[in-house]
């Protein structure tokens with residue numbers, strides 16, 4: 001099933017959409033609990049990936065950290081949006097999460113992955129699409145993502161250290177929904193002025209000809225590969241590797 005003309009238009013023109021009711025209350029609870037536990041364990045064993053002056057934490061490589069995360073890889077409510085933006089052969093670049101703790105401050109905008117290294121004008125078609133799966137209601141107070149609608153059409157990178165653009169919006173959206181956006185939209189997590197952590201799962205995808213940030217093909221656990229459906233196998237990137245006929249003969 002594809003997405004509606006209105007949704008296509010919103011993605012083309014504004015560069016983002018919010019997909020409602022993707023995760024159930026139970027799923028939200030289970031993911032939150034598991035992520036907070038993983039975050040704590042990674043802090044204890046000193047492998048934690050901290051940012052934003054230690055008030056932000058990424059828990060990465062989720063597909064290798066529990067079967068429950070595999071459900072995100074080819075979720076039927078979200079796949080049509082990635083397909084529309086990136087083509088039917090799109091692939092996963094990372095499956096990670098971002099926890100923004102109380103007292104985190106607003107940081108500078110960025111655009112995603114290789115776009116930040118590309119010369120301007122940036123490509124006018126989507127190369128990367130990001131999706132944040134909200135594990136609490138996002139508000140302007142609790143770290144809701146800050147973004148500049150339609151900024152993908154500027155074909156420019158935000159200046160380094162730019163924190164505010166006059167056209168910025170702070171995301172307000174319900175837990176269980178997915179905020180999906182063109183990776184060329186200028187964006188950043190917001191500061192968190194509440195007493196609760198703000199948590200998002202992040203499923204970040206790209207066109208099939210782009211190098212993935214996580215090397216799923218070599219580092220997925222064998223049991224994760226065994227459980228993959230053909231669609232998931234393609235999304236992990238196995239189908240877009242150099243062709244065997246092109247390997248050296250001696």
Ligand SMILES: O=C(O)CCC(=O)C(=O)O
Pocket residue numbers: 098112130132143144145146187188189190200202
């Ligand atoms: O967690 C957020 O609100 C933003 C995440 C982000 O900037 C990213 O995944 O590139």
